[in-house]
Amino acid sequence: MTLPSLQALAETPPDMLVIANRIDDITTLDPAESFEFAGSDVIRNVYGRLVNFDPLNLEKGYEPDLAESWTVSEDGKTITFTMREGVKFHSGNPVTAEDVEFSLRRAVILAKTPSFILTQFGFTPENVSETIVADGNTIRITTDKKYATSFVLNCLTATIGGIVDKKLVMEHEEGDDLGNNWLKTNSAGSGAYRVVSWKPSESVTLQANENFFRGAPAMKRVIVRHIQESATQRLLLEKGDIDIARNLNPEDIAGISGKEGITVDSELRGRLMYISLNQSHPVLSKPKVVEAIKYLIDYTGMQDSFLKGQYTVHQSFLPKTYLGAIEDKPYSFNLEKAKALLKEAGVESLEIEAGVREAQERVEIAQSLQNTFAQAGIKLNITIGTGKQTLTRYRARDLDLYVGAWGPDYPDPQTNAGTFAYNPDNSEEAKATGLLAWRNAWDPGDLTAKTEAAVIEGDREVRKKMYEDIQREFQARAPFAIMFQKIEQTGRKSNVKNLNLGGAITAVAYWPVTK
Numbered sequence: 001m002t003l004p005s006l007q008a009l010a011e012t013p014p015d016m017l018v019i020a021n022r023i024d025d026i027t028t029l030d031p032a033e034s035f036e037f038a039g040s041d042v043i044r045n046v047y048g049r050l051v052n053f054d055p056l057n058l059e060k061g062y063e064p065d066l067a068e069s070w071t072v073s074e075d076g077k078t079i080t081f082t083m084r085e086g087v088k089f090h091s092g093n094p095v096t097a098e099d100v101e102f103s104l105r106r107a108v109i110l111a112k113t114p115s116f117i118l119t120q121f122g123f124t125p126e127n128v129s130e131t132i133v134a135d136g137n138t139i140r141i142t143t144d145k146k147y148a149t150s151f152v153l154n155c156l157t158a159t160i161g162g163i164v165d166k167k168l169v170m171e172h173e174e175g176d177d178l179g180n181n182w183l184k185t186n187s188a189g190s191g192a193y194r195v196v197s198w199k200p201s202e203s204v205t206l207q208a209n210e211n212f213f214r215g216a217p218a219m220k221r222v223i224v225r226h227i228q229e230s231a232t233q234r235l236l237l238e239k240g241d242i243d244i245a246r247n248l249n250p251e252d253i254a255g256i257s258g259k260e261g262i263t264v265d266s267e268l269r270g271r272l273m274y275i276s277l278n279q280s281h282p283v284l285s286k287p288k289v290v291e292a293i294k295y296l297i298d299y300t301g302m303q304d305s306f307l308k309g310q311y312t313v314h315q316s317f318l319p320k321t322y323l324g325a326i327e328d329k330p331y332s333f334n335l336e337k338a339k340a341l342l343k344e345a346g347v348e349s350l351e352i353e354a355g356v357r358e359a360q361e362r363v364e365i366a367q368s369l370q371n372t373f374a375q376a377g378i379k380l381n382i383t384i385g386t387g388k389q390t391l392t393r394y395r396a397r398d399l400d401l402y403v404g405a406w407g408p409d410y411p412d413p414q415t416n417a418g419t420f421a422y423n424p425d426n427s428e429e430a431k432a433t434g435l436l437a438w439r440n441a442w443d444p445g446d447l448t449a450k451t452e453a454a455v456i457e458g459d460r461e462v463r464k465k466m467y468e469d470i471q472r473e474f475q476a477r478a479p480f481a482i483m484f485q486k487i488e489q490t491g492r493k494s495n496v497k498n499l500n501l502g503g504a505i506t507a508v509a510y511w512p513v514t515k
Contacts, residue, residue: 017243026198044159049163055509056512058502072149077146088190090189104118116434145456230248268485270322270503275297275354275402279440296333297331316328324468326471328475330476356383499512
């Protein structure tokens with residue numbers, strides 16, 4: 001009798017995909033509210049949108065999804081979408097223009113963190129009944145002014161563009177919350193998967209939609225396990241308990257490279273790593289202090305040591321591959337220059353708190369900052385918390401310094417310009433938590449108007465130059481030090497094919513995956 005090999009015994013089922021990833025940042029599964037990396041991954045697979053990306057050919061850009069076609073009015077302000085016939089929600093209810101009307105209006109009315117992606121087009125709770133209108137099998141959206149059609153459509157590929165099942169959601173409405181409380185932990189989509197369960201900081205389980213209009217996925221179940229430590233992810237991958245490890249550090253990537261049955265993928269993502277300084281702080285709001293801190297970061301040292309192969313130095317808010325992205329790197333570690341700037345600002349010593357998510361590379365970045373800041377007399381106290389804990393404090397303007405990551409919501413330069421360099425109302429009452437400038441109590445001054453002008457510019461080359469200029473002004477005076485762009489290195493069982501993490505423009509897609 002021949003015994004099966006340990007390798008054969010250890011494999012996950014052929015129709016199940018098991019992933020190790022840090023998912024402690026998920027706060028909700030409602031597409032009108034979700035604004036975190038791991039939540040976007042879930043929603044990408046659960047909800048259809050009017051337009052979306054082909055995960056096997058991202059370079060094509062957006063393409064029809066729940067809408068099969070669209071037309072644009074002569075004045076460029078109204079787009080009319082014709083819905084695809086025969087698509088059903090997981091509940092069995094048909095996907096209609098009325099569901100789209102409800103979903104987009106709902107996102108504006110709820111006014112959750114990502115709502116600015118839609119309200120930037122002039123949609124308000126008061127006018128959505130006239131500006132977002134279903135008519136038979138068509139849905140008509142009318143913006144406040146003429147924008148590039150590509151910009152509007154790219155925005156509709158964002159997480160907030162997910163279309164929900166109106167009938168099912170409203171069956172679970174509590175008060176006038178439009179089903180928000182129920183959708184935090186349940187799903188009402190038409191995508192390739194439905195949510196079976198979400199256990200915060202533990203796991204997300206998805207079940208295949210056998211009636212998915214693009215065809216039933218080969219992976220009947222997807223389980224994403226929250227595994228914090230790189231070493232643990234590596235061990236599980238080597239044992240065959242998981243198919244994908246998404247948070248391996250450079251040391252563990254080196255350890256699995258060349259191992260039989262395991263493949264390492266490297267994919268340039270749109271995610272940026274940055275630090276930001278709360279401008280309500282009496283010292284951190286001094287321009288010379290802001291500048292000094294940018295010279296107290298060992299960008300190259302971090303890139304070449306514990307971030308090796310996984311982040312590349314990048315100091316502007318548009319990721320490489322985006323229209324208008326620049327590669328200027330005006331800052332490097334310069335202790336003497338930083339000390340001189342602090343002296344000019346009248347700062348001899350300073351003690352501040354840094355909020356850091358419990359993720360290895362972010363903690364290591366914070367520790368590097370702690371070391372270099374100390375050399376200039378700045379004591380950095382590090383507070384480590386879960387993704388949800390740290391984000392909650394950051395969005396409440398409750399941190400002196402934040403070590404953060406930011407990923408674009410849609411593939412247009414406005415996606416980052418409109419949050420880093422735009423803040424029309426800096427008051428506490430505005431609660432514009434989707435804007436990073438607001439979270440740091442920073443009024444960008446003329447950059448807000450320049451960002452507004454860039455987004456409606458019709459000439460591509462002129463628009464490109466406008467974003468380049470905005471970034472250079474931002475680099476010079478913003479209370480942000482953008483440090484790195486992510487290169488995601490993933491450990492994958494070699495039998496797993498067609499996994500695409502979304503490049504620099506979207507989130508991961510599970511439905512094309514085969515084994």
